[in-house]
Amino acid sequence: MRRINRLFQIVWVICRYRLDEFAPLTLLPLPLRLLFLLAPWRLFPKPQIPRGERLRRALEELGPIFVKFGQILSTRKDLLPEDLADELKRLQDKVPPFASDMAVRIIEESLKSPVSELFADFQTYPMASASIAQVHAATLKNGKEVVVKVIRPGIEKTIRLDIALMLLVARLVENYWEDGKRLHPVEVVKDYEHTIIDELDLQREAANTSQLKRNFAGSELIYIPEVYWEMTHSRVLVMERIYGVPIADVEQLRKANVNMKLLAERGVEIFFTQVFRDSFFHADMHPGNIFVDVSNPANPRYIAIDCGIVGTLTPEDQSYLARNLLAFFRRDYRQVAVLHISSGWVPGHTRVNEFEAAIRTVCEPIFERPLKDISFGQFLMRLFQTARRFDMEVQPQLVLLQKTLLNIEGLGRQLYPDLDLWSTAQPFLENWMKQRIAPPGLLKAIKQHAPDWIEQTPELPQILYEAFDQLRHLDRYNQANQDSLASLSRAFEKDKQQRRDFWLAGLVLASAAAMAIGDQPLRLTELPWPSVMLAVAGLYLLMRPK
């Protein structure tokens, strides 16, 4: 019954805002087209406002779940036309608070104590109310000021219902509209479902907050509030109250004499530190979640809250990202293409020349602008769009990163329009690459991987045998297929490379095995230096430019 009610509500809003206009009638199969032509919305006059505004207002009317969806969609400029993306950015989730006694009941049920025992003071009127939760100010018995975040009652049911309906529409679009497939609606809705369901668990947010706080302990770049774990539950989160100027309040920041250039640069630095040093980044960096501690305006410090959504990257993702960004800024599109193929992001049979040309076509216009106006986020977005045409699978963690990067860049340029992202990020990236191949980084990697290598040692002869066998096959293939000589020689090259890698890996393995014997931490004086030298030599050969 609830489902039918909600469906009617949605149809009603579609009618009023004439969102049927978004359906490509001519492309629909006949029965659906007839259904559309007979549908009730045609009786309603079209409101005299642009389509983007109609869509935005409709989403606002449909409630917080749709609003949040619209907000997330607004960052997907790779999927949406510009007018819609810009309008969706204006979506606001101003949601009326739910009753305070309900909030109190949830807190008491979750923490199994009366509010009067938990807090010296609890403000019953919420200081903020958003789609998923509302926030109350309180004071602990020890006098510390805190905020208490409480999940909206019944929100999970509403979310599941709305997502089910969204999925229904997404499937219709994907199945019946050829062009709609390009928008990947089912994938977008599922992605959203993941995000929003995760946000319902405040214990997860608390854990992310603690991890980020640990990563930036004592940092002058950013401060993360403390979580009170003993007062935290999946539906209730108690954390330190912070005071700062909202990042969007540029005027107040200027009035406080904040060093805006430094602030903007620090935003970029924080992002790259999170991505490359920690591989753990806050992925919900919208202005409502970022504040600035202006107590020392010459040395401004960020404060971040709402760590419900975070992204992580594997070492391979990190390396892919760093090498692509560096190659992009050197305008070395061939390298970008080769990186995609060699890492398996796009199929091995992709023609490097064609892929390189496609990347050049989308990237070259970006360099038309002055270097300070170049957007990393836009580059990644264009790159993903292009790579998708060459069958690259969507990598959710990289899409999340690209969206966060766009947010960071937008914020940075709002603070300091002349922010030169490249000169801020380049030393960071180059340093990171250097460190990875410098002896301490190598030793760390060897120690980390040694147990896996040792475990795989018995299989090494088989792997080598297979490699040689493949080579023999390649030779035969070469004779039989004169026409595909070009692609074959590429494969041959790859295989030769593989063979060399196996030998080198063996070399490294032997050294690493020597070092990994015994699980006492290695001291500099106790290192088996001949093995270390061998390992370094092996890795140098492995990593030197091919």
Ligand SMILES: Nc1ncnc2c1ncn2[C@@H]1O[C@H](COP(=O)(O)OP(=O)(O)OP(=O)(O)O)[C@@H](O)[C@H]1O
């Ligand atoms: N530690 C804190 N100290 C001070 N104010 C806070 C703190 N945490 C949250 N707030 C206030 O509460 C508001 C909502 O908090 P938060 O962003 O965590 O909620 P949310 O439900 O996840 O909202 P959304 O997802 O829409 O950003 C913040 O914009 C801020 O004004």
